[in-house]
Amino acid sequence: MTIHVDIDRDLCIGSGTCVRLAPGVFALDEEEISVVVDPDAADISKLRLAAEACPTEAIRIGAPPGDARG
Amino acid sequence: MPDRVVIVGGGVAGMRCALELREQGFDGHLCMLSAESTPPYDRTLVSKALISGDPVDAERLLLQSLEAYDDAAIELRLGVQATALEAADRRLVLADGSRVAYDRLVLAVGGEPARPPRLMADGVVTLRELGDAQRLAPVLRTVRRVVIIGGGFIGTEVASVAVARGLDTTIVDAALPFAPLLGERVARRICAMHRARGVTLLTGTPVDRVRRASPAFRVDLADGRHVAADAVVVAVGMQPATRWLERSALRAARGVAVDPGGRTSVAGVFAAGDCALVLDPVTGRYASGEHWDAAGRHGVLIARSVLGLQAPEPRARYFWSDQLGMKLQMIGRAHGADSVEIEEAAPSPCFIAHYRRRGRLVGVFAAGVPRAIGRARRELQRAPESDGNGLARPPARVHGRHEFAYPNVVELAGSHVDR
Numbered sequence: 001m002t003i004h005v006d007i008d009r010d011l012c013i014g015s016g017t018c019v020r021l022a023p024g025v026f027a028l029d030e031e032e033i034s035v036v037v038d039p040d041a042a043d044i045s046k047l048r049l050a051a052e053a054c055p056t057e058a059i060r061i062g063a064p065p066g067d068a069r070g
Numbered sequence: 071m072p073d074r075v076v077i078v079g080g081g082v083a084g085m086r087c088a089l090e091l092r093e094q095g096f097d098g099h100l101c102m103l104s105a106e107s108t109p110p111y112d113r114t115l116v117s118k119a120l121i122s123g124d125p126v127d128a129e130r131l132l133l134q135s136l137e138a139y140d141d142a143a144i145e146l147r148l149g150v151q152a153t154a155l156e157a158a159d160r161r162l163v164l165a166d167g168s169r170v171a172y173d174r175l176v177l178a179v180g181g182e183p184a185r186p187p188r189l190m191a192d193g194v195v196t197l198r199e200l201g202d203a204q205r206l207a208p209v210l211r212t213v214r215r216v217v218i219i220g221g222g223f224i225g226t227e228v229a230s231v232a233v234a235r236g237l238d239t240t241i242v243d244a245a246l247p248f249a250p251l252l253g254e255r256v257a258r259r260i261c262a263m264h265r266a267r268g269v270t271l272l273t274g275t276p277v278d279r280v281r282r283a284s285p286a287f288r289v290d291l292a293d294g295r296h297v298a299a300d301a302v303v304v305a306v307g308m309q310p311a312t313r314w315l316e317r318s319a320l321r322a323a324r325g326v327a328v329d330p331g332g333r334t335s336v337a338g339v340f341a342a343g344d345c346a347l348v349l350d351p352v353t354g355r356y357a358s359g360e361h362w363d364a365a366g367r368h369g370v371l372i373a374r375s376v377l378g379l380q381a382p383e384p385r386a387r388y389f390w391s392d393q394l395g396m397k398l399q400m401i402g403r404a405h406g407a408d409s410v411e412i413e414e415a416a417p418s419p420c421f422i423a424h425y426r427r428r429g430r431l432v433g434v435f436a437a438g439v440p441r442a443i444g445r446a447r448r449e450l451q452r453a454p455e456s457d458g459n460g461l462a463r464p465p466a467r468v469h470g471r472h473e474f475a476y477p478n479v480v481e482l483a484g485s486h487v488d489r
Contacts, residue, residue: 010444013388013401015363016370020089020134031448032385049129053112055363055390056399056440 004062005039005047011058018050018059026050034058072173073098075376076162078152079178080104081113082362083343085133086369087176087376092142094377101145101170103152103162105179108200109136110146114362117227118392120203121210122234131200152179155318157336174338174376177315177326178369181308181344181358188279189219191287194302197224206303213300214238217289219277221247223391225305226260229269230393239269240297242289244276252404252435255412256423260437263394263419272297280304310345310358327356331381332372342372352406361389386433386450388443396420399443402433402450415439 005025007018014032018025024041026034039047044061051059075091077084080102088102104110110133119126129135139146154163161169183196195206206228210216216232218225221243232239241247241264249257264271276292280302289297310325319336320326326334326341328348334341343365347356359365364387374381390399404410407425414421420438424431424446434446 008441008444010441012444013363013447014385015366015388017366020086031451032383033444045129052130055114055388056443057397058444 003039003044003047005036006060006062007034007036008058008060009033011056012054013056013058015055017053017055021053022046022050071096071098071377074172075100075174075176076170076172077102077176077178078162079176079180079343079345080106080110080146080148081178081180081343081365082110082133083180083365083369083372084176084178085110086366087178087342087373088144088369089134089142090370090373091376092144094373094379096373096377097143098173099145100143101147102139103147103150103164103170105149105151106199107149108132109139109148110134111200113198116197116200116203117224118231120200121197121207121228122231123207123211153314155315155320155339157319157339160338172338174340176332176372176376177312177334177339177341177345178343179311179345180365181360182311183305184307184309185304186306189277189302189304189306191280191282191302193282193287194280194304196304197228198308206301209301210235210237215299216240216301216303217242217287217297217299218303218305219243219280219289220305220307221261221271221273222305222307223389225303226264227391227393228303228305229264230267230395233264233267233269234395240272240299241269242272242275242277242291242297244274246273247271252400252423253407253410253425255410256404256435259412259419259421260394260398263437266419267394308344308358308360310347312345325356325358331375332368333375340372340376342368352403359387361387363388386447388447394437396438397440398435398437399440400433400435401443401446402431404433404435407432415442 012033014028018034022042024038027037029035047061051061077088111131151165152162153165161171163169183198210232215238217240218229219242221241225241229239229241246257248260261271278290278292281288287299287302312322316323325347328334328341328346332340332342344358350357371381386402388401390397404425407427409426411424412421422439422442423435425433431449436442
């Protein structure tokens with residue numbers, strides 16, 4: 001099951017918190033904005049942690065398509 | 071490549087430094103010493119969720135799990151206080167009298183809250199550590215009246231939590247909260263937002279002293295008025311936690327001056343985060359960063375420096391505060407701007423402030439408009455603040471040697487430091 005993880009590029013300031021908290025999932029691109037590299041690289045609890053700890057609330061975690069939760 | 075790196079301090083600067091050292095291939099001995107008994111944690115929660123009673127589980131609180139330290143071969147020692155530095159012998163002295171040898175030392179001890187004796191009556195609270203928040207949280211559930219001395223980030227965040235709980239909440243500030251950071255116009259907007267939510271905000275009002283009137287307190291204002299309180303929180307600023315370095319070769323009781331690579335005046339010793347005094351290109355003064363994002367980035371920069379690697383690209387500074395039921399955020403600087411333009415946003419009273427210097431955007435402050443920040447970042451990145459405003463650029467780093475770029479900075483720091 002692939003979790004849908006989305007980063008709002010207009011919110012991200014490149015703090016790198018997500019890269020640290022969910023290793024393998026996120027990376028900073030050449031603009032130092034976070035991108036999702038592999039949403040399955042860490043378990044959902046780490047993804048949620050990254051989303052909560054993000055200083056700009058730029059990360060959204062959604063269930064797979066077909067689920068209304070976001 | 072050094073063999074032993076010792077990091078003193080268990081905050082975000084030290085943590086990010088340790089992780090970056092490993093990330094960049096340092097495989098020697100790496101030790102982190104923290105005076106706290108909790109492993110390095112997200113200190114920004116101390117004035118937010120940890121006092122509001124929102125659930126915070128260990129996973130969210132800690133910067134990383136204990137297993138992660140083992141995985142990275144980082145020796146984490148908790149409850150360890152550094153008390154002296156024997157720089158000539160490259161040794162740190164601990165409270166128990168033992169010594170820790172290093173090839174490279176990173177001082178990342180952060181700051182401690184200012185505690186003016188006149189204000190610190192028995193029972194008055196300051197906020198820095200997890201324990202402080204754990205003690206304040208139940209108080210904010212049981213008292214009726216709280217007085218917060220100091221309208222900075224900590225003070226206003228505490229006020230937001232208190233007023234949301236229905237407490238009679240007063241902030242007393244000697245000047246205008248946020249004015250030095252954001253300018254008077256934006257500061258007045260934020261003050262109005264606090265008042266609209268029911269906070270009593272006394273600005274331009276120094277406090278003479280706080281008296282205990284058990285079980286309550288009496289806050290005596292300089293103008294002769296008194297304010298009664300069931301709880302008093304003092305949040306009037308911080309100073310680097312470096313008094314123990316006063317007699318060391320650093321002579322750094324009020325903070326450790328560093329060059330752009332985080333090097334101190336002593337070979338092999340670096341300083342990162344709030345305990346470090348960094349030359350501010352805009353003001354021309356040495357000052358402590360005092361922001362979470364900056365501290366973590368500084369830790370990363372110091373790790374590169376320790377290993378003699380290229381520093382990361384400078385980035386526009388960012389800070390945020392959760393208060394007034396929204397996020398207050400800033401990217402870049404207001405200081406040095408010659409104009410500010412305020413744009414209303416929905417829903418009221420959210421707004422965005424654009425700060426410009428000679429027509430060029432130098433900072434954006436957003437109250438409840440997070441999207442404005444990410445967008446501004448791209449524009450600001452094209453002309454980072456490290457360009458300064460005509461001040462001389464620091465000398466280029468000398469590769470491979472610990473060459474401190476400002477040899478006279480110890481004398482300079484004494485006269486130029488902001489606090």
